[in-house]
Amino acid sequence: MGKNAISFRDVRKVYPDGTTAVDDLNLDVPVGSLTVFVGPSGCGKTTSLRMINRMVEPTSGQIQVNGQDVTSVPEAALRRSMGYVMQASGLMPHRTVLENISTVPRLLGESKRDSKRRAEELLETIGLDRSLGSRYPAQLSGGQQQRVGVARALAADPPILLMDEPFSAVDPVVRADLQNELLDLKQRLNKTIVFVTHDMDEAVLLGDRVAVFATGGRLAQYATPEEVLREPADQFVSDFVGRDRGFRALSFDSRDIPLSGVLTLDPQGRVAELGTPTMGSGGSGGSRGSTAAHQTGPSAAVANGWTLEVDAAGAPVGWIPPSGGEPAGGQVTHRVGGSLYRPGGSLRQALDAALSSPSGLAVAVDERGRLRGVLRPQEIMTAIEAARESRS
Numbered sequence: 137m138g139k140n141a142i143s144f145r146d147v148r149k150v151y152p153d154g155t156t157a158v159d160d161l162n163l164d165v166p167v168g169s170l171t172v173f174v175g176p177s178g179c180g181k182t183t184s185l186r187m188i189n190r191m192v193e194p195t196s197g198q199i200q201v202n203g204q205d206v207t208s209v210p211e212a213a214l215r216r217s218m219g220y221v222m223q224a225s226g227l228m229p230h231r232t233v234l235e236n237i238s239t240v241p242r243l244l245g246e247s248k249r250d251s252k253r254r255a256e257e258l259l260e261t262i263g264l265d266r267s268l269g270s271r272y273p274a275q276l277s278g279g280q281q282q283r284v285g286v287a288r289a290l291a292a293d294p295p296i297l298l299m300d301e302p303f304s305a306v307d308p309v310v311r312a313d314l315q316n317e318l319l320d321l322k323q324r325l326n327k328t329i330v331f332v333t334h335d336m337d338e339a340v341l342l343g344d345r346v347a348v349f350a351t352g353g354r355l356a357q358y359a360t361p362e363e364v365l366r367e368p369a370d371q372f373v374s375d376f377v378g379r380d381r382g383f384r385a386l387s388f389d390s391r392d393i394p395l396s397g398v399l400t401l402d403p404q405g406r407v408a409e410l411g412t413p414t415m416g417s418g419g420s421g422g423s424r425g426s427t428a429a430h431q432t433g434p435s436a437a438v439a440n441g442w443t444l445e446v447d448a449a450g451a452p453v454g455w456i457p458p459s460g461g462e463p464a465g466g467q468v469t470h471r472v473g474g475s476l477y478r479p480g481g482s483l484r485q486a487l488d489a490a491l492s493s494p495s496g497l498a499v500a501v502d503e504r505g506r507l508r509g510v511l512r513p514q515e516i517m518t519a520i521e522a523a524r525e526s527r528s
């Protein structure tokens with residue numbers, strides 16, 4: 137990483153009524169990182185975030201963006217270089233989705249046609265169908281509105297994204313989806329992201345680094361999520377992280393665990409091995425194997441003879457138990473339930489998928505629900521152990 141996108145130098149913010157919102161903040165946000173500001177309500181997270189784009193001015197100290205004092209950059213240029221996403225999506229109710237997304241590019245002089253085309257592309261980038269572009273915000277679900285809020289923030293292609301509790305108003309399932317999407321986006325778009333939340337699990341899942349803010353606007357710890365969990369800097373952090381901080385390690389994301397292959401049976405009755413060993417974040421999860429039956433490579437052995445039936449699109453349908461050495465000899469007896477996971481998701485989701493699966497294997501799918509490979513619970517534990525060792 138090396139360079140810093142954002143630096144706080146001895147920053148204080150005292151509001152006119154005498155409230156000290158931020159107290160002597162020193163912190164560097166590396167270029168391309170996702171840094172999470174986390175802490176209980178009222179400890180200065182939002183104030184700190186808003187000082188970056190000068191929605192709030194510090195009382196003293198300096199904030200630098202790419203090494204430049206933000207007060208020396210014209211406000212309009214500064215804001216243009218940063219997308220801003222807030223808790224309520226903040227969409228304009230009387231403008232369509234496409235118009236909302238195109239607002240900033242239009243203000244910057246982009247033609248109507250170009251900005252519309254880009255807005256449509258952005259809809260896809262954030263996982264929404266283009267057909268939603270002509271709707272009004274009230275015609276979208278809360279989760280969809282938040283996605284549009286993210287698309288709007290990305291519209292001018294800013295190198296920095298500021299996100300203030302963007303997912304806190306949606307239900308937990310949608311929230312998990314949005315979190316996965318953000319991790320994907322981060323990989324693809326290489327932005328510097330500052331993300332505010334009061335949820336430690338969210339901070340652990342998303343953050344490359346986590347800044348834990350304490351009451352009175354004090355920065356209590358700034359470290360990787362692993363370090364914060366393993367060695368809380370003080371009593372405040374320890375209390376905030378909670379007693380069950382061992383379990384919080386399950387909030388780490390699972391994308392680096394290598395997936396294994398598994399025997400599949402497609403609707404034409406062909407048996408293949410899908411998912412040659414591959415890293416969780418890579419491509420399409422391995423090649424679709426040849427159609428030769430009984431192709432039992434070493435990785436297929438992880439399934440202990442269980443075969444996964446898939447539909448024509450490659451989405452898992454159900455498990456067929458082993459039957460006398462004939463991998464695909466049986467019928468689906470266990471339909472694949474809701475407990476699948478996406479490799480960008482948390483270790484908790486992966487572990488849940490494994491423990492709830494009749495074969496004992498977690499089934500990993502891509503964003504379209506197609507099979508990418510499988511994972512054993514032991515591999516999840518090994519990943520947690522490896523993360524611990526590499527950082528101790």
Ligand SMILES: Nc1ncnc2c1ncn2[C@@H]1O[C@H](COP(=O)(O)OP(=O)(O)OP(=O)(O)O)[C@@H](O)[C@H]1O
Binds near residue numbers: 152177181
């Ligand atoms: N405009 C304001 N005038 C006076 N005090 C303010 C103002 N905005 C925020 N504060 C106070 O400053 C402190 C920090 O507020 P801030 O919104 O930055 O905290 P936060 O950690 O983001 O909280 P939350 O999670 O509830 O959003 C709080 O005590 C708050 O009441």
